[in-house]
Amino acid sequence: MLAPSYLPESKHTLITELAEGLESNALSWLSGYFAGVAQVRQAGRLAPPPVVAAVPGTAAAKRLTIVYGSQTGNAKRVAESLAERTEELGLNVRLLRADRYPTRELKEEQLLYIVISTQGDGEAPDDSLAFVEFLSSRRAPKLPQLKYAVLGLGDSSYPSFCGIAQNIDARLAELGAERLQEVGAADLDIETVALPWQAAVIGHAQKALKQAEAPAASVTPLRPQASKATREQPFLAELLLNQPITGRGSDKDVRHLEISLEGSHIEYQPGDALGVWPTQSPALVERVLDVLNLDGEESIEVNHVKRSLKEWLSRHRELTQLTKPFLTAHAELSGDANLHALLQPQSIDALKAVLESRQLIDILKAYPAKWTGAALVKALRPLTPRMYSIASSQSVVENEVHLTLANVAYEYEGEARWGAASNFLAHLPEGGQVPVFVEENQRFRLPSDSSRDIIMIGPGTGIAPFRAFVQERGAAGASGRNWLFFGNPHFSSDFLYQTEWQRALQDGHLHRLDLAFSRDQAEKVYVQDKLLERAGDLYDWIQGGAHVYVCGDATRMARDVQQALLRIARQEGGLDEAQAKEWLDDLAAQGRYARDVY
């Protein structure tokens, strides 16, 4: 076979030698491997380049390494900001995503800062699984030469609050490294903890890298991302369409939203998410004011910002999510013995259940207490934006962005309850305005080689990014095949985008579709069951270089799908348990097994 002009002859010879004597499954694996390498490199080119401020004459030992692990971009943003601030101070710094950190360099590392979120039930983000596993394994070297600091990002309503950061911090100390700064545990109001932590560790870095003459560290708010609208300065977009896509009789209210980006210069890629800043429902704000007998017009100043109490509650504070710090403050104020008991270490499971199923209003009603407006605003958690996987490709919809929204609505003791953002979006009239920004997700990207096959597993609203993928591949004329697994309770009411998938099948933009309608028969059937039914073909596609994507529910679905993939590798590839795990880890490392789960 003739070598193409872009392949140097020496490499061509090596590849020919490498291929000699290999069987077809090994050749397929290699082809997939190289496609994965291309994908990772492509992602590397698209990602902001690692910050490396080369300080003349500075040896590698005089370098700060910042490693981040992030599922939805928060830890990445904080780590990038830290890298930029230290670079501005003339320090020699390199910034790496955890899966790009060469762990063999750890034993030489002198100064290491880690910024990492916690996911799942106290699990590492996908990009950090291997890094965290390495650190906790016996292979991790002793680290007497290392000075370090760890910042965790998390959500205090989870029992394992910033658990991964705490584990890493403890493990580095156990390996003999010197802790420069207490581990930071940032709640969803990230900056409250991240900014002082950042200021402290910049000071330590200046000292450790002996840049005493450099200007003192001053910390500005976290730098926004490179996109046109940012989390801090979102674009006020117009809602064009708000269409229910679940039918009569469905247990769910799922909507297809179309939002105009006209005039924003916002660009996004299939795989990205849209950040949305909600406004709390006026009825809920009134209810809270009413129960506490507070005046919404009262002016309240917090951190030098003055707003009416109603404005604080409507746009700046969480009312639908409970946190442990709020419950603690409320227990003090109410003096209620049951609430105090709930906060004891032995009640962890009961506390978890309360945090998951009760809202602020339920607690205010059940345990009366006398709050002032100012104390309430300080005790409630600042409102944070919600993420929604983008369900459209700009190659097709141009200046629009589409979402697939599940409206969170339920009853508690006969009263209506709802989720802040989904309620806001579901009730937003067409023509209404919504503050938005794009949250990039470099780890959830279509293959750079469009002749690669893709396998998309997206039950429920997990379907959203795959609508974007299929639109994009259709518009680009990609020759690779697209296989979709979708599931929901009922065919008749919950088949999201049914007509679009049927058209895509006819047009040749979708090649295979497997459906799991769980409650249409006596025995429940889920996407993971469909994967097992198709085990042979699935394994062939993957061994032939296909990329696998999973989107949707993190708690059960993503785990069950992962178990199904491991079982398929054992069954079809004849691998044992350890080999199957290695096979899947390998796919993930090549960027060929990507998850966007929540």
Ligand SMILES: Cc1cc2nc3c(=O)[nH]c(=O)nc-3n(C[C@H](O)[C@H](O)[C@H](O)COP(=O)(O)OP(=O)(O)OC[C@H]3O[C@@H](n4cnc5c(N)ncnc54)[C@H](O)[C@@H]3O)c2cc1C
């Ligand atoms: C990367 C990413 C992508 C996402 N993509 C999508 C997407 O494409 N589509 C989508 O719809 N969502 C998506 N989500 C989820 C979305 O971000 C929000 O979490 C979701 O819309 C709920 O937010 P909310 O503000 O409506 O509810 P919140 O106000 O955050 O929460 C409501 C409260 O009600 C409680 N609660 C909810 N249901 C019940 C119940 N039945 N019984 C008792 N208590 C209950 C909850 O515990 C919570 O305390 C995604 C999330 C991430 C991280």
Ligand SMILES: Cc1cc2nc3c(=O)[nH]c(=O)nc-3n(C[C@H](O)[C@H](O)[C@H](O)COP(=O)(O)O)c2cc1C
């Ligand atoms: C599905 C899911 C599970 C989560 N589990 C935890 C958890 O166990 N502990 C915790 O402290 N935070 C948890 N969080 C909160 C995230 O850590 C928090 O939102 C963080 O800011 C995300 O940072 P990232 O965007 O860098 O991943 C979870 C968030 C999601 C969406």
